Amino acid sequence: MRSVEAFGGDLQREVTEWRRYLHENPELDFQEHNTARFVTEKLASFGINHIETGIAETGIVAVIQGEGGDGPTIGLRADMDALPIVEASGKPWSSKSPGIMHACGHDGHTAMLLGAAKYLASRRKFKGSVALIFQPAEEPEFPTGGFKMVQEGIMDRFGISQVFGMHSWPGLEVGKFAICHGSIMGSQDDFDIVVKGRGGHAAHPYRTIDPVVIAAQIILGLQTLVSRKTDPLDSLVISVTKLSAAQAYNVIPDQVEIAGTVRTLASGLRDFAEQEILASAQGIARGFGADIEFRYLRSVPATFNHAEGTDLAIQAARSLVGSASVVDKMKPSIGAEDFAYMLEARPGAYIFLGNGPTAQCHNPAYDFDDHALPYGIGYWVNLVETVLPIGR
Structure with a gap:
């Protein structure tokens, strides 16, 4: 397992540039055409050959094969859409699209999964495969992008056996994770x-x-x-x-x-x-x-963390930041999350990533904290190597 330092330096600087570009260019649900094009171009530049686009209109699934031979396929999901909010963060990379902003961290989620994709594609130190799920339209009323991707059969099409999600959490210190077994949202x-x-x-x-x-x-x-x-x-x-x-x-x-x-x-x-x-x-x-x-x-069902997937998520987070920085019995949130549809279709888990003392999600002053990027990338990489270890 790798420590967070492995995901800093040049990789962090590059992913920060991606994150800020996405923040400047937000798109609403099912309209993420530029975002999808950006993601697809990056994935192809990493040497990933299996990339399918146009799923649930603007969604993407890309598959990385590990060098450890045959094994299961796990899904890692990031959401891409923004919200109809006028930004008031005052940041140099504020939204260039009037009345639209990334007020829920989806720019960070997309950038972190891209960072993990680059790292995993360059090393492939796992068996089986990883399906990178870039989902549109997490925010709207039913039907959401998560629902539509499941209805369009991504779990069977890509042979996904387990699926995992992650979301930034304002108020939780950067470098910490929070999760619980059972209903988390x-x-x-x-x-x-x-x-x-x-x-x-x-x-x-x-x-x-x-x-x-x-x-x-x-x-x-x-x-x-x-x-x-x-x-x-x-x-x-x-x-x-x-x-x-x-x-x-x-x-x-x-x-x-x-x-x-x-x-x-x-x-x-x-x-x-x-x-x-x-x-x-x-x-x-x-x-x-x-x-x-x-x-x-x-609309969206409760987001339910399965026992085995939750244990694997906790193990991956602890291997990155240590046990003291992983809250494994967090109080569930009553907010909703359409990753619930994916966890109804396959077992897995959903975890929160500390975003520091920023404004709350859906607030005009919100901004994703770029210091959290290496922790999110590191979690994804360690999770893959935890769930798909070579030699078992």
């Missing part, structure tokens, strides 16, 4: 509720069935599904994030639109949330003489 479902009442003049609310008041009662009522109907030891979040009513001061509208998101670590709570949100909203509305329309969209 939550599922994401979204819902829309249209409250249908009877509108009228705001001076005469008694002549209406006021959907604004009803919507307010529904919003408050949904909070009791967590506080009074869910075991406090379970993880369930129901957040109302959108509310649309009349556009005038003196109008009570005919209808009000509510929308929100549901997050949980327990798959059974997704069924509970769908049933109970409908029952609660419908019951409140009908009590006032109104009714609702309801839509519940199942």
Whole structure:
């Protein structure tokens, strides 16, 4: 196993240039054409011959064969898309695309996997093969790029037996990793509720069935599904994030639109949330003489780390930075991650990489910390040599 020093120096400087180029040139989901072209050109320059493009529109899978003979193929995944956010980082390499920025570290993820690809392709000190998965569209609502790549059969097409992912983590010190067994990130479902009442003049609310008041009662009522109907030891979040009513001061509208998101670590709570949100909203509305329309969209499942894959990930991280710098029982995040689809298709694990005291992800001031690059590259290389060792 190699220490992090092996991935600094010229390699770190080169990967930093790639990362900053990608940060300057962000692209939204399924529009990563320049990014995909950049990645493909780099992979080809490393002497990698098996490169397939156009998967899930702009995705790429490249395969490196080890010199240790036959063996399984493992997948390493990086996401490539940016977000519709106006950048406020103030960095010299800030986005050149108005209203679009890499606010979640995907530029760093792509650059680190490219760095690992260059290192692995030049040495090939492993048996079997490594499938480098450059995924588009991690950020959008369903269907995401991870879902589409799995649906298009990448696991079978490339013979992938295990799959691994990594994400930068603001607030965790650079040089440290965090992971846990089991659910490490939550599922994401979204819902829309249209409250249908009877509108009228705001001076005469008694002549209406006021959907604004009803919507307010529904919003408050949904909070009791967590506080009074869910075991406090379970993880369930129901957040109302959108509310649309009349556009005038003196109008009570005919209808009000509510929308929100549901997050949980327990798959059974997704069924509970769908049933109970409908029952609660419908019951409140009908009590006032109104009714609702309801839509519940199942999106990303919980990201679940499999036991063997997690142990291998921990071993690879410890071999790079030592046991004291690997948090192996981290508290799961209720945020969602579409790598979950790949972990449903194949066993493996997802790990967090320290990004230091930077702004949080999806914040206009966020920037990936380039000091983390050699740690991410080193983790990928050590993981490959841990999972696919020569001589076993």
